[in-house]
């Protein structure tokens with residue numbers, strides 16, 4: 001019997017406008033590998049047992065009735081059924097009182113590979129400055145936009161500085177790179193955590209990553225597909241470093257464009273304000289990249305390392321130069337209010353010491369103890385924790401143990417949450433923010449790092465729980481990755497998908513996900529009002545392009561998803577990390 005009040009059933013019929021609500025079994029819509037933990041959540045408190053049959057009707061498992069628990073994030077009662085004893089590849093179905101429930105549950109060797117590749121290919125779709133041709137982009141082929149070969153340095157022209165001298169505005173070339181999200185901006189802060197995560201995937205699973213090909217034009221010779229794609233953004237990032245080593249915050253127009261195609265967005269683009277956070281984020285990821293690309297292109301590696309050290313020096317000389325968004329700039333700020341720069345210094349120092357072994361960086365790192373915050377674009381602490389915890393030979397046992405303690409304490413807290421919550425989700429209450437799906441994916445990555453360090457499968461199971469939620473084991477019964485699962489977002493806040501004449505959105509994009517911020521509900525956004533009544537964080541989502549707060553896509557959300565899906569897939573088919 002479904003313990004649902006009328007109002008919430010009505011709520012579902014309103015909010016989940018494109019899908020019907022019912023107490024269906026909720027599970028990873030892409031399925032499981034034979035060795036995965038296989039959990040199915042069914043809202044409600046039905047006392048009847050469930051039978052698992054294969055698709056030919058043969059009973060393979062009787063599931064006892066589990067206890068009922070409540071999930072505060074959705075206000076639901078649920079029961080969690082464990083199908084992990086099913087190890088044989090196949091297609092399975094659930095029956096209760098002889099009635100078929102839900103959709104088929106798939107067990108196969110590589111259920112996540114296509115989704116992983118699509119979430120990596122999406123970065124190709126985000127390329128600025130190039131046309132996407134049909135053989136690679138399929139029906140989402142488009143013309144080039146934003147060549148960014150003539151970008152004005154903010155404050156050097158009459159528009160952005162009324163008192164600017166009559167000399168010509170200062171113009172730089174800042175081409176290539178990825179559009180940040182649903183908008184056409186290119187942002188250093190968000191690029192840094194994104195590039196870090198994608199390069200970490202290559203660092204941890206190089207052999208598996210080399211097997212992944214996703215049909216895009218090769219740009220650079222003799223690079224694996226993942227590193228070829230990431231270099232497109234690294235080269236843009238390098239263009240944002242000024243002669244003095246400082247790094248501009250972003251390259252954008254002054255205001256967000258309308259819902260138009262890239263080629264139609266021809267407003268002036270500006271390189272906006274050098275600052276300490278952008279310079280440190282740049283320094284850390286350039287140092288990391290110099291190590292990863294060294295064996296493929298020593299000259300490129302050396303160029304990035306030099307840039308990294310120069311940016312770090314600029315940051316040390318300008319430790320209080322935080323980004324403040326000017327009045328006439330209304331694109332994304334990526335500037336958390338209470339910024340202190342400590343986490344960015346920690347991140348940059350750990351990567352620079354790993355790349356150079358210079359004492360200066362180790363000394364700075366030791367004087368800046370780890371915290372347990374992040375990882376998100378506003379706090380990179382965990383990126384330093386990962387590096388140091390996994391490299392005792394480089395950083396010494398004492399520092400590495402300190403990092404490992406932070407990592408394991410957080411992993412144990414997430415595993416406890418995942419193993420006890422009514423949706424089996426490793427998620428803290430404070431993760432329900434803008435981009436909550438990326439918090440789930442990043443929590444999964446923390447659990448994977450704990451698995452790397454201990455080989456304790458319970459951490460791998462925790463990471464699986466995170467992926468299961470993103471791909472369907474959630475109250476809205478939606479796979480949050482466009483084009484994957486039997487129900488996925490159709491109307492993401494993504495200008496290329498909104499402005500093309502293709503019904504389906506660009507595939508392989510992870511939408512931001514539910515939370516109660518509702519920053520997109522306002523006069524101009526009357527369509528978003530349909531989810532205004534949502535009063536539980538896990539339900540506050542609407543699959544409409546109006547909702548940039550819940551249904552946008554972003555490079556720093558796709559990267560942890562791609563890492564999580566790729567790493568789990570790699571491990572389950574026998575690849576070990578590093």
Ligand code: G3I
Pocket residue numbers: 180181182183185331332333334378433434435517519548552553554
């Ligand atoms: O960190 C605080 C937390 O302490 C507090 O409890 C919570 C509730 O008030 O707010 C948290 O801050 C939130 C922050 O994200 C971190 O999660 C802010 O409310 C929220 O407004 C902020 O949203 C950011 C959003 O831009 C608006 O600034 C998103 O993280 C960020 O991903 C998003 O990024 C945009 C770019 O600016 C432009 N391109 C699209 C991209 C994705 O939407």
Ligand code: 9MR
Pocket residue numbers: 181182183256331332546548552
């Ligand atoms: O499209 C913009 C999206 O990328 C940002 O995340 C969001 C919040 O900064 O803003 C979106 O742009 C909207 C603007 O903020 C208000 N007018 C409508 C714009 C398009 O939805």
